[in-house]
Amino acid sequence: MNNLSLTIGWLYPDLMSTYGDNGNILSLQKRLEWRKINATISPLSIGSKPQDLLSCDLIFMGGAQDKQQTIVSNDFKNGKAETLSEMIENNITGLYICGAYQFLGKYYKEADGTIIDGMGILDLYTENPGTKTPRLIGNVALQTTIFQKELIIVGFENHGGRTYLGEKVHALGNVIKGYGNNGKDGTEGAMYKNTIGSYMHGPLLPKNPQLTDYLLGKALETKYKEKIELSSLDDSIEERAHEVIVRKLRSGV
Amino acid sequence: MKNRILIHQGKLLSRVIKSANLGNGSTWPGHLALQFNKNFIKDILKNSKTIVIFVIGTNGKTTTTSLIAHILQQAGKKVIQNSSGANLLNGIASTLLLNTSESEQIAADYIIFEIDESTFPLACQEITPDVIIMLNLFRDQLDRYGEINTIALKWQEALAALPKDTQLILNADDPQIAYLGKKSPLNELYFGVDEKGRKTPLIDHASDSTYCPNCGEKLKYTKKYYSHLGVWSCPSCQLVRPTHVKTSSFFYPLDGMYNRYNTNAATLLCSSLGVPDEIVKNSLGSFKPVFGRQEKITFEGKNIEIILAKNPAGMDQSIEAIMEKNASNLLLLLNDRIADGHDVSWIWDIDIENLLTLPKITLSLSGDRAYDLALRFKYAEADLSTLTISDDLVTAIKGAVLATPQNETLYILATYTAMLDARKILTGKKIL
Numbered sequence: 001m002n003n004l005s006l007t008i009g010w011l012y013p014d015l016m017s018t019y020g021d022n023g024n025i026l027s028l029q030k031r032l033e034w035r036k037i038n039a040t041i042s043p044l045s046i047g048s049k050p051q052d053l054l055s056c057d058l059i060f061m062g063g064a065q066d067k068q069q070t071i072v073s074n075d076f077k078n079g080k081a082e083t084l085s086e087m088i089e090n091n092i093t094g095l096y097i098c099g100a101y102q103f104l105g106k107y108y109k110e111a112d113g114t115i116i117d118g119m120g121i122l123d124l125y126t127e128n129p130g131t132k133t134p135r136l137i138g139n140v141a142l143q144t145t146i147f148q149k150e151l152i153i154v155g156f157e158n159h160g161g162r163t164y165l166g167e168k169v170h171a172l173g174n175v176i177k178g179y180g181n182n183g184k185d186g187t188e189g190a191m192y193k194n195t196i197g198s199y200m201h202g203p204l205l206p207k208n209p210q211l212t213d214y215l216l217g218k219a220l221e222t223k224y225k226e227k228i229e230l231s232s233l234d235d236s237i238e239e240r241a242h243e244v245i246v247r248k249l250r251s252g253v
Numbered sequence: 254m255k256n257r258i259l260i261h262q263g264k265l266l267s268r269v270i271k272s273a274n275l276g277n278g279s280t281w282p283g284h285l286a287l288q289f290n291k292n293f294i295k296d297i298l299k300n301s302k303t304i305v306i307f308v309i310g311t312n313g314k315t316t317t318t319s320l321i322a323h324i325l326q327q328a329g330k331k332v333i334q335n336s337s338g339a340n341l342l343n344g345i346a347s348t349l350l351l352n353t354s355e356s357e358q359i360a361a362d363y364i365i366f367e368i369d370e371s372t373f374p375l376a377c378q379e380i381t382p383d384v385i386i387m388l389n390l391f392r393d394q395l396d397r398y399g400e401i402n403t404i405a406l407k408w409q410e411a412l413a414a415l416p417k418d419t420q421l422i423l424n425a426d427d428p429q430i431a432y433l434g435k436k437s438p439l440n441e442l443y444f445g446v447d448e449k450g451r452k453t454p455l456i457d458h459a460s461d462s463t464y465c466p467n468c469g470e471k472l473k474y475t476k477k478y479y480s481h482l483g484v485w486s487c488p489s490c491q492l493v494r495p496t497h498v499k500t501s502s503f504f505y506p507l508d509g510m511y512n513r514y515n516t517n518a519a520t521l522l523c524s525s526l527g528v529p530d531e532i533v534k535n536s537l538g539s540f541k542p543v544f545g546r547q548e549k550i551t552f553e554g555k556n557i558e559i560i561l562a563k564n565p566a567g568m569d570q571s572i573e574a575i576m577e578k579n580a581s582n583l584l585l586l587l588n589d590r591i592a593d594g595h596d597v598s599w600i601w602d603i604d605i606e607n608l609l610t611l612p613k614i615t616l617s618l619s620g621d622r623a624y625d626l627a628l629r630f631k632y633a634e635a636d637l638s639t640l641t642i643s644d645d646l647v648t649a650i651k652g653a654v655l656a657t658p659q660n661e662t663l664y665i666l667a668t669y670t671a672m673l674d675a676r677k678i679l680t681g682k683k684i685l
Contacts, residue, residue, distance in 0.1 A: 014463065014471075018392070018400075020601030026632040046471065065400040071469055138595065156596045202598050206628050237631050241624035244644075 004228070005038035006219055009056030012064070012072050013043045016100060019158070021062030023203035024095065027212045028058065035231050037220075046075050050083035058219040059087070063098025063201065073103070073116070085121045093194040093219040097204060101190070101197035102126045102161055111160065122192050123166030135160045140178025140200060141249050142188045146214065152176065153208045154245040155200025163199075165190055172198055177249040194218045207245065209238045256296050256357060259286045263350040279339040283346030294342070294379040297349045297357060303333075305380060306365045306522070307373070309408075310388025310424075312567045313515040314340070314367040316507065317388060319543045320519035321365055327536040328528045330362040340369045345376060370404050374411040381415065384525075386422040386518050387430045391480055391566040394594030405429045405466070412437040422522050424514065425498040426482040432466040432492065442525055444517040446510060447500035450476030450483060467492045478510060479573070480566040503534040507547050509574025511567070545672040547574075552679045555654050556662040559679070561672045563593065565602040568666065572608055575664045581613045582663045584653040586620040586646070586671035593668040597622050606633045615656055617641040619649030620671045646671070650678050 008028050013021075025041060032039040044052050053059075064072065076084075088094065088104075102108050105124040108116045111131045118125070137158045144151055153173060162182035165171060171181070172189025180188035181199070189198035196215070198204060205212040213230050220228040263282030270281060286293045298305070308318045322332045335348040345366055353359050368376050370390075376382075387408070390401050412421075412433060423434045425443035434441040463472050463481050470489035477483040486493040502520040505513050520533050542548050550557045560575070562568040575583065589595050608614065616639065618626040623644045631637060641656075643649040650665075657663040665675055 017602075019596070020598030023598070023601030023629075023632070026601070030632050030634070065402050067402045067469070068464070071464065156598060158596065202596075203601050206601070206632060207625075237624060237627050237637070241622075241628050244622065244624055 003038070004220065004224070005040065006032060006057045006216070006223065007040045007042055007055055008058045008060060009053060010041055010043045011059060011061035011100070012045050012068075012075075013062075014045050015068040015072055016062045016064040018063045018065060019098065019156075019201035020203045021060070021097065021201070024060055024062070024097070024205045027203075027205035027209070028060065028216065031209070031212055031233065032216060034233055046071070048080075050079045053080060053083050053087065057092070057223045058215065059084070059092065059094035059096075061094075061096050061100035061103075063100060069099050069103075076119070081119050085119060088121050088193060088195050091194050091218075091222050093215050093222060094196070095204070095215055096195070096197045097201055098159060098199055101199065102163065104195070104197055105163065108161060122190055122195070122197060123168035124163055124190055124197075125166075126161040126163045128161045133160075136162075136179035136183050136199075138178055139245055139249055140180065140188065141176045141246060142173035142178070142180065142200075143176055144173030146172070146191065147210055151210055152242075152246060153200070153204075153211060154242055154249075155198070155202040155204050155207075157199045158201070159199050163190075168192065172196055194222065207238060207242045209233070209235045255290060256286075256293065257355050259289055259293060260350055260353055260355050260357070263347070267347070267351055279336050279347050280341075280343045281347070282350050283339075283348070284343040286346050286350055287343060294346050294349060297353055297359065298380055300357075301359050303359045303361050304363050304384070304526075305382045306363060307376065307380075307382040307385045308365060308367045308388070309370060309373050309385065310430075311370060311391040311393045311564065312570075313388045313511060313518075315543055316512065316546050317386060317515040317519050318365050318367040320506075320516060320537075320540060321522055322363075323540050324519065324523045324528060324533055324536040325363050325526075327539070328523075328532045331360065332363045332365065333359070333361040334365040335367060340367050341372050342375060342379065345380070371407075374407050377411040377415060382419065384420045384422065384522060385412075386522060387424060387433065388514065388518060389424055389427045389482065389566075390429050391564055392599070393564040394596070401429070405433065409433055409436055412439060415439060420525065422518060422525070423495075424482070424518070425495045426478060426484070426514075428463075428472060428481060428485050428492075428494075429466050431495055434495070435492070441495075442521055443495045443498045444514070444521045445494075445498040445500050446478060446513050446517065448476075448478060448510060448513075450474075450478060465490060465492055479570055482514075502537060503530070504537040506537050506540040507542060508577060509570055511570040512547075512574070545667075545676060548676075550676075550679050553654055554659065555657050557654070557665060557679060558662055559665045559667065559672060559676060561669065562666045563668050565599050568600075568603045569607075571666050572604070575666075576607070576611060578662075578664075580611065580662070580664050582615050582653065582657040582661055583608070584617045584619065584649060584663060584665045585626055586649075586665065586667035586675060587618075587622040587626050588620045588668050588671040588674075589622050590670045592670050597625050600625060600629050603629070605629055609633060609635055615639070615653075617643070617649055617653040617656070619643050619646050620668070623649075646674055647678060650675060 029039045104122040105118040109127040111128040169190040169192045171187035333352045421441045424430045425445040465487040468490040474483045499521045562571040
């Protein structure tokens with residue numbers, strides 16, 4: 001099929017972009033372009049409309065500092081939360097990192113006990129056990145089977161909140177090294193339909209090209225209503241960078 | 254009596270550490286002194302007439318501290334400063350200890366401390382500074398320092414407890430720093446720069462403080478210099494960049510806009526202390542860069558310049574500085590050890606694409622995370638066949654030096670521990 005294209009909606013690039021999230025966008029964009037698929041990046045920040053969201057085939061949203069997160073939370077109240085919820089239910093592909101991941105859940109309980117409502121789209125909740133409990137920080141590797149074969153995904157996590165998954169979602173994978181969702185149950189991230197939430201930045205996609213291609217494949221499939229085979233790319237540098245982290249974690253550094 | 258013994262023992266310990274080549278002895282003596290007397294710093298400074306200057310901020314502390322020290326020394330003053338690796342409380346205590354006589358007299362007119370961002374509030378509890386320079390606040394090692402809003406809040410609380418006659422020297426172009434001035438009852442003087450603004454990127458991501466620190470509204474910029482620095486105002490609560498701002502010095506001894514900020518901060522401070530213009534001007538002319546901060550080294554007959562770049566704002570500014578020089582040979586080094594920060598995701602916030610617009614550039618990549626750098630360049634659409642990648646630092650340096658033509662300069666941009674390692678290879682000397 002010729003003239004394929006995807007519009008990637010980058011939610012709040014100026015506010016929700018704390019940990020090199022630009023790298024996730026570049027991965028999505030370049031891996032389309034290298035396959036001669038047209039990519040449009042649509043930055044959607046404060047004041048954008050629900051219709052702007054609807055024109056996107058793939059959604060990305062990153063993490064933020066608390067202050068920025070409050071600004072975003074207020075902006076979402078203007079009909080955008082409902083629209084995003086419908087899109088996720090309708091299989092629109094998306095990747096949500098850290099703060100955005102927490103945001104998709106039912107609620108976030110802050111360190112001081114204040115409860116902030118989430119969008120309630122994903123069956124999960126997050127609680128911050130208080131400022132005396134250390135943040136979960138470090139390199140992380142997890143094993144996942146979402147690609148029909150066993151695969152190790154690597155990233156870096158840095159979060160105070162502990163996320164617990166409900167029955168309607170399943171984990172992105174099981175932690176081999178690192179903390180994951182809550183440092184207890186061995187899970188990391190969440191999947192629901194074509195939506196992935198995760199604490200992993202690093203950023204996540206550049207060193208995990210299979211995950212990038214998985215998202216792109218799903219987005220194309222939803223848009224064109226048929227399975228579209230992505231041509232293979234030379235991923236030798238991605239593999240080397242991935243390997244460095246796996247080696248580092250195995251040696252316990 | 255007790256402090257006298259601590260000073261004596263501390264000096265002894267420092268000599269042992271140095272002569273046994275265990276380090277430069279700039280933190281251990283202070284660490285032990287604080288163990289035996291937690292009021293050691295307070296006690297020493299209690300009856301002193303020495304003027305205490307604090308230099309804080311994410312980027313530029315070491316250079317600014319050295320500029321001030323050099324100018325004051327040229328003005329005939331006796332100056333003490335801590336070394337850059339000693340900017341926590343133990344380093345401060347060590348600096349004091351090593352410069353205090355056993356009769357507990359500090360032998361200096363001025364003492365300049367560059368202080369780590371997260372140590373500043375603690376330092377204010379131990380020491381009452383006479384002057385504080387606040388350079389900037391950028392995201393840096395989020396895994397270690399946390400979010401910049403949190404740091405700004407802690408600074409604000411620390412300032413509120415200081416005597417009213419404390420002098421603040423603040424960056425007017427950094428909204429969060431300027432706001433600290435507006436909120437505090439202390440005396441403020443402002444520095445900034447006056448340059449051509451750069452055009453805002455298509456997607457403005459990863460800026461830290463482009464929202465009003467007072468009311469949260471998006472700030473308007475008539476000029477944007479880099480990251481969130483510029484000529485700003487809030488359209489909602491009317492908070493504006495201060496108007497009386499020192500934006501120039503007689504001469505800039507170092508390249509890059511970030512060093513023009515550092516220089517303006519240093520000269521504003523020295524003028525406010527009464528140093529005559531003529532001395533300030535001449536001192537700038539005779540200033541030599543500190544190790545690893547645009548430090549020039551000759552190695553195997555080639556010119557090399559080492560530039561520390563440890564976070565996105567610093568790296569972007571270093572890239573701009575070498576572009577002003579039309580650099581054509583560049584070695585980038587990325588490590589992920591404790592002093593560098595384990596999280597290297599920040600390299601995706603650098604405008605590396607900017608480098609690729611240089612007409613001729615030979616690029617080499619190395620360090621613990623050389624392949625992360627390589628990936629960054631791949632996704633910036635660099636021509637990979639022209640990149641040299643090696644995770645062995647000695648091989649990388651030798652290769653890059655060899656590839657540099659005789660009359661050109663090899664620029665080495667490196668994170669902290671990579672800078673120290675590279676320097677050691679190039680000079681044969683260990684510094685810390």
